[in-house]
Amino acid sequence: MEVEELEEEFEEEEDIPTVPDIPPPSQSKPRHSRRRSHKHRLGEHAVTVIENLKNQQLPQLDPIVTLNVGGVYYTTLRTTLLRYPDSMLAAMFSGRHKPQLDNRGAHVIDRNGRYFGYILEFLRSGTLPSSDVASGVLSEARYYALDELEEAMHILPSISAQIVKENHRAQFPDYEENKRRILQIAMENATVTKSGDVIIYAFRTEFVPKASNFNMNHHCSADQAHISIGPWESIADEETLIKCIESDLIDEHFKVKFHEGKRRCKYFCGQSCQKCTFRIQVMFG
Template sequence: MNKNEHFEERLKKLCINTSKSITSTQFPNVINLNVGGYLFTTSLSTLTKYEESMLAVMFSGRHEIVKDENERYFIDRDGKFFRHILNFCRSNDLPPEDAALDVLKEAEFFCMSSLIEKLEAAAPKVISLRRREYFRQLIPDYEQIKNNIIQKATEKKTCFEESKVVITQSDHPKLKGQIPCYNCTREFVSVNHTCAFEGLPSDLAISLKTVEIDIDKLIAFTVDELSHDGFKVAVTKVICKFSLRCQGCTLSGLYTAGGILAPRECTNVAHVIRFHW
Protein backbone atom coordinates (compact mmCIF):
# COMPACT_ATOMS: atom_id res chain seq x y z
CA MET A 1 0.00 0.00 0.00
CA ASN A 2 1.52 3.34 -1.09
CA LYS A 3 1.23 6.58 0.87
CA ASN A 4 -1.82 7.86 -1.03
CA GLU A 5 -3.71 4.59 -0.59
CA HIS A 6 -2.73 4.58 3.09
CA PHE A 7 -4.15 8.10 3.48
CA GLU A 8 -7.39 7.20 1.70
CA GLU A 9 -7.90 4.15 3.92
CA ARG A 10 -7.53 6.27 7.06
CA LEU A 11 -9.70 9.05 5.68
CA LYS A 12 -12.54 6.58 5.12
CA LYS A 13 -12.25 5.45 8.76
CA LEU A 14 -12.65 9.09 9.78
CA CYS A 15 -15.93 9.36 7.85
CA ILE A 16 -14.28 11.36 5.06
CA ASN A 17 -15.68 10.95 1.55
CA THR A 18 -12.72 10.26 -0.77
CA SER A 19 -14.72 9.85 -3.99
CA LYS A 20 -12.88 11.31 -6.98
CA SER A 21 -16.17 12.69 -8.35
CA ILE A 22 -16.42 15.25 -5.52
CA THR A 23 -16.02 18.85 -6.61
CA SER A 24 -13.65 21.10 -4.69
CA THR A 25 -14.88 21.89 -1.16
CA GLN A 26 -14.55 25.45 0.11
CA PHE A 27 -13.84 25.62 3.83
CA PRO A 28 -14.38 28.75 5.95
CA ASN A 29 -11.38 30.42 7.59
CA VAL A 30 -12.71 29.44 11.03
CA ILE A 31 -13.36 25.72 11.48
CA ASN A 32 -15.64 24.19 14.13
CA LEU A 33 -14.71 20.59 14.88
CA ASN A 34 -16.31 17.66 16.65
CA VAL A 35 -13.57 15.11 17.35
CA GLY A 36 -15.22 12.08 18.92
CA GLY A 37 -17.51 14.30 21.00
CA TYR A 38 -14.84 16.86 21.95
CA LEU A 39 -15.52 20.30 20.48
CA PHE A 40 -12.81 22.56 19.07
CA THR A 41 -12.62 25.80 17.15
CA THR A 42 -9.53 26.63 15.14
CA SER A 43 -8.44 28.23 11.89
CA LEU A 44 -8.13 26.61 8.50
CA SER A 45 -4.51 27.75 8.33
CA THR A 46 -3.76 25.91 11.58
CA LEU A 47 -5.20 22.65 10.27
CA THR A 48 -3.29 22.89 6.98
CA LYS A 49 0.00 24.15 8.44
CA TYR A 50 1.85 20.85 7.99
CA GLU A 51 1.29 19.81 4.39
CA GLU A 52 2.43 16.22 4.98
CA SER A 53 -0.22 15.61 7.62
CA MET A 54 -3.63 14.01 7.20
CA LEU A 55 -5.26 17.12 8.66
CA ALA A 56 -3.86 19.18 5.79
CA VAL A 57 -5.12 16.59 3.30
CA MET A 58 -8.56 16.46 4.94
CA PHE A 59 -9.03 20.22 4.75
CA SER A 60 -7.31 20.73 1.39
CA GLY A 61 -10.68 20.98 -0.36
CA ARG A 62 -10.23 17.66 -2.17
CA HIS A 63 -12.42 15.70 0.25
CA GLU A 64 -15.87 16.04 1.74
CA ILE A 65 -16.05 15.90 5.54
CA VAL A 66 -19.31 14.93 7.20
CA LYS A 67 -20.88 17.30 9.73
CA ASP A 68 -22.73 16.67 12.96
CA GLU A 69 -26.20 18.03 13.72
CA ASN A 70 -24.67 21.38 14.73
CA GLU A 71 -22.78 21.75 11.45
CA ARG A 72 -19.42 20.98 13.04
CA TYR A 73 -16.97 18.98 10.93
CA PHE A 74 -16.87 15.51 12.44
CA ILE A 75 -13.66 13.47 12.88
CA ASP A 76 -14.20 9.97 14.22
CA ARG A 77 -11.30 9.81 16.68
CA ASP A 78 -11.05 9.90 20.47
CA GLY A 79 -10.67 13.65 20.95
CA LYS A 80 -9.20 13.58 24.46
CA PHE A 81 -5.69 14.45 23.25
CA PHE A 82 -6.57 16.30 20.05
CA ARG A 83 -6.05 19.69 21.70
CA HIS A 84 -2.34 18.87 21.94
CA ILE A 85 -2.31 18.26 18.19
CA LEU A 86 -3.89 21.68 17.64
CA ASN A 87 -1.53 23.40 20.09
CA PHE A 88 1.45 22.02 18.20
CA CYS A 89 -0.01 23.25 14.90
CA ARG A 90 -0.63 26.66 16.45
CA SER A 91 2.65 27.31 18.23
CA ASN A 92 4.82 24.17 18.22
CA ASP A 93 3.89 23.45 21.84
CA LEU A 94 4.68 19.93 23.04
CA PRO A 95 2.31 18.03 25.36
CA PRO A 96 3.06 17.42 29.05
CA GLU A 97 5.07 14.27 29.73
CA ASP A 98 2.12 12.33 31.13
CA ALA A 99 0.29 12.73 27.79
CA ALA A 100 3.29 12.21 25.49
CA LEU A 101 2.62 8.58 24.53
CA ASP A 102 -1.06 9.21 23.81
CA VAL A 103 -0.24 12.26 21.72
CA LEU A 104 2.41 10.25 19.86
CA LYS A 105 -0.28 7.73 18.94
CA GLU A 106 -2.49 10.49 17.52
CA ALA A 107 0.45 12.15 15.76
CA GLU A 108 1.29 8.84 14.08
CA PHE A 109 -2.33 8.37 13.01
CA PHE A 110 -2.52 11.88 11.53
CA CYS A 111 0.96 11.44 9.95
CA MET A 112 2.36 14.53 11.65
CA SER A 113 6.05 13.79 11.15
CA SER A 114 7.17 17.15 12.59
CA LEU A 115 5.45 16.45 15.91
CA ILE A 116 6.66 12.84 15.95
CA GLU A 117 10.28 13.95 15.47
CA LYS A 118 10.07 16.50 18.29
CA LEU A 119 8.51 13.96 20.67
CA GLU A 120 11.22 11.43 19.81
CA ALA A 121 13.88 14.02 20.60
CA ALA A 122 12.45 15.63 23.74
CA ALA A 123 9.87 13.43 25.51
CA PRO A 124 11.50 10.89 27.91
CA LYS A 125 8.61 8.41 27.67
CA VAL A 126 8.71 8.48 23.88
CA ILE A 127 12.50 8.10 23.86
CA SER A 128 12.13 5.09 26.17
CA LEU A 129 9.44 3.63 23.90
CA ARG A 130 11.65 3.98 20.81
CA ARG A 131 14.54 2.37 22.70
CA ARG A 132 12.36 -0.62 23.55
CA GLU A 133 11.16 -0.87 19.95
CA TYR A 134 14.77 -0.78 18.70
CA PHE A 135 15.77 -3.50 21.16
CA ARG A 136 12.92 -5.73 20.03
CA GLN A 137 14.06 -5.34 16.43
CA LEU A 138 17.51 -6.65 17.40
CA ILE A 139 15.98 -9.76 18.98
CA PRO A 140 13.12 -11.02 16.76
CA ASP A 141 11.99 -13.62 19.32
CA TYR A 142 12.13 -11.22 22.28
CA GLU A 143 8.38 -11.32 22.95
CA GLN A 144 8.49 -15.12 23.07
CA ILE A 145 11.41 -15.01 25.52
CA LYS A 146 9.59 -12.54 27.75
CA ASN A 147 6.36 -14.54 27.66
CA ASN A 148 8.25 -17.75 28.51
CA ILE A 149 9.78 -16.06 31.56
CA ILE A 150 6.36 -14.90 32.75
CA GLN A 151 4.87 -18.35 32.12
CA LYS A 152 7.64 -20.06 34.11
CA ALA A 153 7.23 -17.61 36.99
CA THR A 154 3.48 -18.22 37.03
CA GLU A 155 3.92 -21.99 36.94
CA LYS A 156 6.30 -21.84 39.92
CA LYS A 157 4.07 -19.49 41.88
CA THR A 158 3.00 -21.14 45.14
CA CYS A 159 1.71 -19.99 48.50
CA PHE A 160 5.07 -18.30 49.00
CA GLU A 161 5.54 -14.66 48.08
CA GLU A 162 8.44 -15.29 45.70
CA SER A 163 9.14 -17.45 42.68
CA LYS A 164 12.46 -17.74 40.85
CA VAL A 165 13.15 -18.19 37.16
CA VAL A 166 16.69 -19.33 36.30
CA ILE A 167 17.88 -18.26 32.85
CA THR A 168 21.05 -19.43 31.11
CA GLN A 169 22.61 -18.89 27.70
CA SER A 170 22.48 -22.11 25.68
CA ASP A 171 25.94 -21.70 24.13
CA HIS A 172 27.76 -20.47 27.26
CA PRO A 173 30.91 -22.55 28.01
CA LYS A 174 30.59 -25.04 30.86
CA LEU A 175 32.82 -27.64 32.48
CA LYS A 176 32.51 -30.84 30.45
CA GLY A 177 34.44 -33.47 28.53
CA GLN A 178 37.79 -35.11 29.38
CA ILE A 179 39.65 -32.84 31.82
CA PRO A 180 43.35 -33.45 32.72
CA CYS A 181 44.64 -32.65 36.20
CA TYR A 182 47.15 -29.79 36.24
CA ASN A 183 49.11 -31.53 38.99
CA CYS A 184 48.88 -35.11 37.78
CA THR A 185 49.02 -35.41 34.01
CA ARG A 186 48.26 -39.14 34.02
CA GLU A 187 44.76 -38.56 35.35
CA PHE A 188 41.83 -37.57 33.16
CA VAL A 189 38.39 -37.01 34.58
CA SER A 190 35.23 -37.32 32.53
CA VAL A 191 32.93 -34.43 33.34
CA ASN A 192 29.20 -34.46 32.72
CA HIS A 193 27.12 -32.52 35.22
CA THR A 194 23.93 -30.53 35.38
CA CYS A 195 24.63 -26.93 36.28
CA ALA A 196 22.87 -25.65 39.37
CA PHE A 197 22.45 -22.06 40.49
CA GLU A 198 21.55 -21.44 44.12
CA GLY A 199 20.56 -25.10 44.09
CA LEU A 200 18.21 -24.63 41.13
CA PRO A 201 18.54 -25.97 37.56
CA SER A 202 18.08 -23.76 34.53
CA ASP A 203 14.45 -23.06 33.61
CA LEU A 204 15.15 -21.40 30.26
CA ALA A 205 18.19 -21.63 27.99
CA ILE A 206 18.30 -18.68 25.61
CA SER A 207 20.13 -18.70 22.30
CA LEU A 208 21.14 -15.22 21.16
CA LYS A 209 21.06 -14.77 17.40
CA THR A 210 22.83 -11.39 17.29
CA VAL A 211 26.26 -10.20 18.39
CA GLU A 212 24.91 -6.73 19.13
CA ILE A 213 23.21 -7.87 22.36
CA ASP A 214 24.71 -10.03 25.11
CA ILE A 215 22.81 -11.96 27.76
CA ASP A 216 23.43 -9.30 30.43
CA LYS A 217 21.82 -6.57 28.31
CA LEU A 218 18.93 -8.83 27.36
CA ILE A 219 18.13 -9.72 30.98
CA ALA A 220 18.50 -6.11 32.15
CA PHE A 221 16.13 -4.95 29.43
CA THR A 222 13.64 -7.73 30.18
CA VAL A 223 13.61 -6.94 33.91
CA ASP A 224 13.04 -3.27 33.08
CA GLU A 225 10.15 -4.25 30.79
CA LEU A 226 8.62 -6.51 33.43
CA SER A 227 8.80 -3.70 35.97
CA HIS A 228 7.22 -1.36 33.42
CA ASP A 229 4.40 -3.91 33.01
CA GLY A 230 3.72 -3.89 36.75
CA PHE A 231 5.63 -6.97 37.95
CA LYS A 232 7.76 -6.73 41.09
CA VAL A 233 11.03 -8.28 39.98
CA ALA A 234 14.71 -8.31 40.87
CA VAL A 235 17.65 -10.11 39.27
CA THR A 236 20.95 -11.57 40.46
CA LYS A 237 23.79 -13.11 38.48
CA VAL A 238 25.01 -16.51 39.69
CA ILE A 239 27.93 -18.75 38.59
CA CYS A 240 27.58 -22.53 38.70
CA LYS A 241 31.05 -23.17 40.28
CA PHE A 242 30.73 -26.94 40.05
CA SER A 243 34.27 -28.25 40.76
CA LEU A 244 36.20 -31.54 40.54
CA ARG A 245 39.01 -33.19 42.45
CA CYS A 246 41.60 -35.43 40.85
CA GLN A 247 41.09 -38.84 42.45
CA GLY A 248 44.73 -39.84 41.79
CA CYS A 249 46.15 -36.79 43.57
CA THR A 250 43.74 -37.21 46.46
CA LEU A 251 44.71 -40.87 47.01
CA SER A 252 48.42 -40.01 46.73
CA GLY A 253 48.19 -37.44 49.49
CA LEU A 254 48.75 -34.60 47.04
CA TYR A 255 45.39 -33.00 47.75
CA THR A 256 46.90 -29.78 49.08
CA ALA A 257 49.33 -29.64 46.16
CA GLY A 258 46.60 -29.64 43.57
CA GLY A 259 44.04 -32.30 44.19
CA ILE A 260 41.41 -29.87 42.93
CA LEU A 261 41.60 -29.63 39.16
CA ALA A 262 42.20 -25.91 39.53
CA PRO A 263 41.00 -23.82 37.88
CA ARG A 264 38.52 -26.56 37.04
CA GLU A 265 35.36 -24.85 38.13
CA CYS A 266 32.33 -24.55 35.89
CA THR A 267 31.93 -20.94 34.80
CA ASN A 268 28.44 -21.28 33.40
CA VAL A 269 26.41 -18.20 34.34
CA ALA A 270 22.73 -17.83 35.12
CA HIS A 271 20.49 -14.89 35.83
CA VAL A 272 17.97 -15.57 38.56
CA ILE A 273 14.87 -13.39 38.21
CA ARG A 274 12.82 -13.19 41.37
CA PHE A 275 9.13 -12.42 41.09
CA HIS A 276 7.51 -11.01 44.24
CA TRP A 277 3.78 -11.65 44.29
Protein backbone atom coordinates in the same frame (compact mmCIF):
# COMPACT_ATOMS: atom_id res chain seq x y z
CA MET B 1 -14.09 10.38 -18.07
CA GLU B 2 -10.32 10.32 -17.59
CA VAL B 3 -8.20 12.75 -19.64
CA GLU B 4 -6.26 9.97 -21.39
CA GLU B 5 -9.50 8.22 -22.43
CA LEU B 6 -10.96 11.45 -23.80
CA GLU B 7 -7.84 12.14 -25.83
CA GLU B 8 -7.95 8.65 -27.34
CA GLU B 9 -11.65 9.07 -28.23
CA PHE B 10 -11.08 12.30 -30.10
CA GLU B 11 -8.08 10.82 -31.91
CA GLU B 12 -10.17 7.87 -33.09
CA GLU B 13 -13.14 9.99 -34.22
CA GLU B 14 -11.25 12.65 -36.19
CA ASP B 15 -10.08 11.68 -39.67
CA ILE B 16 -6.65 13.30 -39.94
CA PRO B 17 -5.20 13.42 -43.44
CA THR B 18 -1.66 12.16 -43.65
CA VAL B 19 1.13 14.24 -45.10
CA PRO B 20 3.42 12.38 -47.49
CA ASP B 21 7.06 12.24 -46.59
CA ILE B 22 9.20 14.81 -48.41
CA PRO B 23 12.81 13.92 -49.00
CA PRO B 24 15.16 16.19 -47.10
CA PRO B 25 17.08 18.80 -49.11
CA SER B 26 20.63 18.10 -50.05
CA GLN B 27 21.96 20.80 -47.74
CA SER B 28 21.87 20.08 -44.02
CA LYS B 29 19.13 22.13 -42.38
CA PRO B 30 17.27 21.74 -39.10
CA ARG B 31 14.58 19.10 -39.51
CA HIS B 32 11.14 19.91 -38.23
CA SER B 33 8.68 17.30 -37.02
CA ARG B 34 6.15 16.23 -39.63
CA ARG B 35 3.65 15.45 -36.88
CA ARG B 36 1.09 18.16 -36.36
CA SER B 37 0.81 19.72 -32.94
CA HIS B 38 -1.09 17.94 -30.19
CA LYS B 39 -3.62 20.76 -30.14
CA HIS B 40 -4.12 20.74 -33.93
CA ARG B 41 -4.55 16.96 -34.09
CA LEU B 42 -7.29 16.88 -31.48
CA GLY B 43 -9.20 19.93 -32.59
CA GLU B 44 -10.02 23.11 -30.73
CA HIS B 45 -13.16 21.74 -29.03
CA ALA B 46 -11.43 18.63 -27.76
CA VAL B 47 -8.56 20.65 -26.31
CA THR B 48 -10.99 22.94 -24.53
CA VAL B 49 -12.78 19.98 -22.89
CA ILE B 50 -9.53 18.33 -21.84
CA GLU B 51 -8.12 21.52 -20.35
CA ASN B 52 -11.31 21.97 -18.36
CA LEU B 53 -10.92 18.46 -16.95
CA LYS B 54 -7.30 19.06 -16.08
CA ASN B 55 -8.13 22.27 -14.26
CA GLN B 56 -11.05 20.74 -12.39
CA GLN B 57 -10.78 21.51 -8.69
CA LEU B 58 -11.82 19.42 -5.69
CA PRO B 59 -15.25 20.29 -4.24
CA GLN B 60 -15.33 23.50 -2.25
CA LEU B 61 -14.43 22.62 1.34
CA ASP B 62 -15.57 24.38 4.48
CA PRO B 63 -12.58 26.33 5.87
CA ILE B 64 -13.72 25.65 9.44
CA VAL B 65 -13.74 22.07 10.75
CA THR B 66 -15.39 20.66 13.85
CA LEU B 67 -13.97 17.41 15.19
CA ASN B 68 -15.21 14.83 17.65
CA VAL B 69 -12.05 13.13 18.93
CA GLY B 70 -12.94 10.38 21.39
CA GLY B 71 -15.95 12.39 22.56
CA VAL B 72 -14.04 15.68 22.96
CA TYR B 73 -15.01 18.43 20.49
CA TYR B 74 -12.59 20.79 18.78
CA THR B 75 -13.03 23.51 16.18
CA THR B 76 -10.14 24.61 14.00
CA LEU B 77 -9.25 25.86 10.55
CA ARG B 78 -8.82 23.30 7.80
CA THR B 79 -5.50 24.92 6.92
CA THR B 80 -4.26 24.05 10.41
CA LEU B 81 -4.98 20.37 9.82
CA LEU B 82 -3.31 20.56 6.39
CA ARG B 83 -0.13 22.20 7.71
CA TYR B 84 2.05 19.10 7.19
CA PRO B 85 1.09 17.53 3.83
CA ASP B 86 2.57 14.09 4.58
CA SER B 87 0.61 13.60 7.80
CA MET B 88 -2.51 11.50 8.22
CA LEU B 89 -4.50 14.57 9.25
CA ALA B 90 -3.63 16.29 5.97
CA ALA B 91 -4.82 13.25 4.05
CA MET B 92 -8.04 13.00 6.10
CA PHE B 93 -9.05 16.62 5.53
CA SER B 94 -7.78 17.17 1.99
CA GLY B 95 -11.20 16.41 0.51
CA ARG B 96 -9.98 13.20 -1.12
CA HIS B 97 -11.64 10.97 1.47
CA LYS B 98 -15.25 10.73 2.60
CA PRO B 99 -15.43 11.80 6.26
CA GLN B 100 -17.29 9.99 9.02
CA LEU B 101 -19.61 12.46 10.74
CA ASP B 102 -21.56 12.26 13.98
CA ASN B 103 -25.16 13.47 14.42
CA ARG B 104 -23.88 17.02 14.97
CA GLY B 105 -21.92 17.03 11.72
CA ALA B 106 -18.52 16.81 13.41
CA HIS B 107 -15.72 14.72 11.93
CA VAL B 108 -15.25 11.62 14.09
CA ILE B 109 -11.74 10.46 15.02
CA ASP B 110 -11.64 7.48 17.36
CA ARG B 111 -8.54 8.48 19.32
CA ASN B 112 -7.66 10.04 22.68
CA GLY B 113 -9.44 13.39 22.83
CA ARG B 114 -7.31 14.84 25.61
CA TYR B 115 -4.03 14.43 23.76
CA PHE B 116 -5.47 15.77 20.50
CA GLY B 117 -5.57 19.24 22.03
CA TYR B 118 -1.76 19.16 22.26
CA ILE B 119 -1.60 18.01 18.62
CA LEU B 120 -3.63 21.05 17.60
CA GLU B 121 -1.45 23.40 19.65
CA PHE B 122 1.62 22.13 17.83
CA LEU B 123 -0.07 22.56 14.43
CA ARG B 124 -1.17 26.08 15.32
CA SER B 125 1.95 27.48 16.96
CA GLY B 126 4.62 24.79 17.30
CA THR B 127 4.00 24.49 21.05
CA LEU B 128 5.32 21.28 22.63
CA PRO B 129 3.44 19.39 25.37
CA SER B 130 4.49 19.37 29.02
CA SER B 131 6.48 16.45 30.40
CA ASP B 132 3.54 14.90 32.26
CA VAL B 133 1.65 14.23 29.00
CA ALA B 134 4.59 13.97 26.59
CA SER B 135 4.59 10.17 26.30
CA GLY B 136 0.89 10.03 25.42
CA VAL B 137 1.22 12.87 22.91
CA LEU B 138 4.19 11.09 21.29
CA SER B 139 2.02 8.02 20.77
CA GLU B 140 -0.66 10.14 19.10
CA ALA B 141 1.91 11.97 16.96
CA ARG B 142 3.09 8.61 15.64
CA TYR B 143 -0.49 7.54 14.92
CA TYR B 144 -1.14 10.72 12.90
CA ALA B 145 2.26 10.34 11.14
CA LEU B 146 3.31 13.77 12.41
CA ASP B 147 7.04 13.22 12.06
CA GLU B 148 7.68 16.92 12.63
CA LEU B 149 6.12 16.77 16.11
CA GLU B 150 7.92 13.55 17.03
CA GLU B 151 11.28 15.02 16.02
CA ALA B 152 10.57 18.27 17.86
CA MET B 153 9.77 16.31 21.05
CA HIS B 154 13.24 14.75 21.11
CA ILE B 155 14.47 17.76 23.10
CA LEU B 156 12.18 16.84 26.02
CA PRO B 157 14.15 14.82 28.64
CA SER B 158 11.36 12.32 29.24
CA ILE B 159 10.98 11.65 25.51
CA SER B 160 14.69 11.37 24.78
CA ALA B 161 14.96 8.83 27.61
CA GLN B 162 11.94 6.93 26.23
CA ILE B 163 13.42 6.80 22.73
CA VAL B 164 16.78 5.58 24.04
CA LYS B 165 14.95 2.80 25.90
CA GLU B 166 12.98 1.90 22.78
CA ASN B 167 16.17 1.67 20.75
CA HIS B 168 17.76 -0.41 23.49
CA ARG B 169 14.87 -2.89 23.46
CA ALA B 170 14.88 -3.00 19.68
CA GLN B 171 18.22 -4.83 19.80
CA PHE B 172 16.47 -7.98 20.97
CA PRO B 173 14.04 -10.16 19.00
CA ASP B 174 10.31 -9.84 19.79
CA TYR B 175 11.16 -8.00 22.98
CA GLU B 176 7.67 -6.89 24.03
CA GLU B 177 6.13 -10.27 23.26
CA ASN B 178 8.84 -12.11 25.20
CA LYS B 179 8.43 -9.76 28.17
CA ARG B 180 4.68 -10.43 28.14
CA ARG B 181 5.30 -14.20 28.08
CA ILE B 182 7.75 -13.94 30.99
CA LEU B 183 5.20 -12.06 33.08
CA GLN B 184 2.48 -14.57 32.20
CA ILE B 185 4.69 -17.51 33.20
CA ALA B 186 5.62 -15.75 36.45
CA MET B 187 1.93 -15.29 37.29
CA GLU B 188 1.21 -18.97 36.61
CA ASN B 189 4.13 -20.07 38.78
CA ALA B 190 3.15 -17.76 41.66
CA THR B 191 -0.08 -19.57 42.52
CA VAL B 192 1.20 -21.13 45.75
CA THR B 193 3.83 -18.73 47.11
CA LYS B 194 2.89 -15.50 45.30
CA SER B 195 6.40 -15.52 43.88
CA GLY B 196 6.89 -16.66 40.32
CA ASP B 197 10.22 -17.91 38.96
CA VAL B 198 10.91 -17.86 35.24
CA ILE B 199 13.91 -19.69 33.74
CA ILE B 200 15.15 -18.06 30.54
CA TYR B 201 17.54 -19.50 27.98
CA ALA B 202 19.02 -16.44 26.29
CA PHE B 203 21.61 -16.72 23.52
CA ARG B 204 23.06 -14.03 21.27
CA THR B 205 24.48 -16.66 18.89
CA GLU B 206 23.66 -20.29 18.32
CA PHE B 207 26.00 -22.69 20.11
CA VAL B 208 27.79 -24.96 17.64
CA PRO B 209 30.15 -27.51 19.31
CA LYS B 210 33.55 -28.09 17.79
CA ALA B 211 34.27 -31.45 19.44
CA SER B 212 33.25 -34.35 17.21
CA ASN B 213 32.13 -36.47 20.18
CA PHE B 214 29.96 -33.74 21.73
CA ASN B 215 26.43 -35.05 22.33
CA MET B 216 23.87 -32.40 21.43
CA ASN B 217 21.15 -34.53 23.00
CA HIS B 218 22.65 -34.45 26.48
CA HIS B 219 20.53 -33.42 29.46
CA CYS B 220 21.11 -29.67 29.08
CA SER B 221 19.93 -27.15 31.64
CA ALA B 222 18.73 -24.96 28.75
CA ASP B 223 16.15 -27.63 27.93
CA GLN B 224 14.47 -26.92 31.27
CA ALA B 225 13.95 -23.24 30.51
CA HIS B 226 10.42 -21.85 30.37
CA ILE B 227 11.30 -19.60 27.44
CA SER B 228 14.12 -19.21 24.89
CA ILE B 229 15.17 -15.85 23.47
CA GLY B 230 17.66 -15.52 20.62
CA PRO B 231 19.63 -15.19 18.52
CA TRP B 232 20.13 -11.49 17.74
CA GLU B 233 22.59 -9.43 15.70
CA SER B 234 23.38 -6.70 18.22
CA ILE B 235 26.60 -6.84 20.23
CA ALA B 236 24.54 -6.60 23.44
CA ASP B 237 25.05 -9.78 25.46
CA GLU B 238 22.59 -12.01 27.30
CA GLU B 239 23.18 -10.27 30.63
CA THR B 240 22.14 -6.96 29.07
CA LEU B 241 18.88 -8.51 27.85
CA ILE B 242 17.97 -9.87 31.29
CA LYS B 243 18.78 -6.56 33.01
CA CYS B 244 16.64 -4.73 30.44
CA ILE B 245 13.65 -6.99 31.15
CA GLU B 246 14.05 -6.63 34.91
CA SER B 247 14.36 -2.85 34.65
CA ASP B 248 11.23 -2.59 32.51
CA LEU B 249 9.20 -4.73 34.90
CA ILE B 250 10.28 -2.54 37.80
CA ASP B 251 9.36 0.60 35.83
CA GLU B 252 5.92 -0.98 35.36
CA HIS B 253 5.67 -1.28 39.19
CA PHE B 254 6.29 -5.02 39.48
CA LYS B 255 8.39 -6.23 42.37
CA VAL B 256 11.38 -8.08 40.94
CA LYS B 257 14.25 -9.84 42.64
CA PHE B 258 17.36 -9.27 40.56
CA HIS B 259 18.94 -12.39 39.14
CA GLU B 260 22.15 -13.68 40.71
CA GLY B 261 23.95 -14.38 37.46
CA LYS B 262 23.77 -16.95 34.72
CA ARG B 263 23.75 -20.68 35.23
CA ARG B 264 25.96 -22.57 32.83
CA CYS B 265 25.23 -26.14 31.73
CA LYS B 266 27.67 -28.57 33.39
CA TYR B 267 27.87 -31.04 30.53
CA PHE B 268 31.34 -31.75 29.16
CA CYS B 269 32.39 -34.12 26.39
CA GLY B 270 35.39 -32.97 24.43
CA GLN B 271 34.34 -29.43 25.35
CA SER B 272 31.98 -27.61 27.70
CA CYS B 273 28.40 -26.84 26.78
CA GLN B 274 28.15 -23.07 26.32
CA LYS B 275 24.42 -22.74 26.96
CA CYS B 276 23.40 -20.61 29.94
CA THR B 277 20.12 -19.87 31.69
CA PHE B 278 18.91 -16.97 33.84
CA ARG B 279 16.23 -16.85 36.53
CA ILE B 280 13.91 -13.89 36.96
CA GLN B 281 11.73 -13.83 40.07
CA VAL B 282 8.59 -11.68 40.18
CA MET B 283 6.77 -11.26 43.49
CA PHE B 284 3.04 -10.54 43.61
CA GLY B 285 1.09 -9.21 46.58
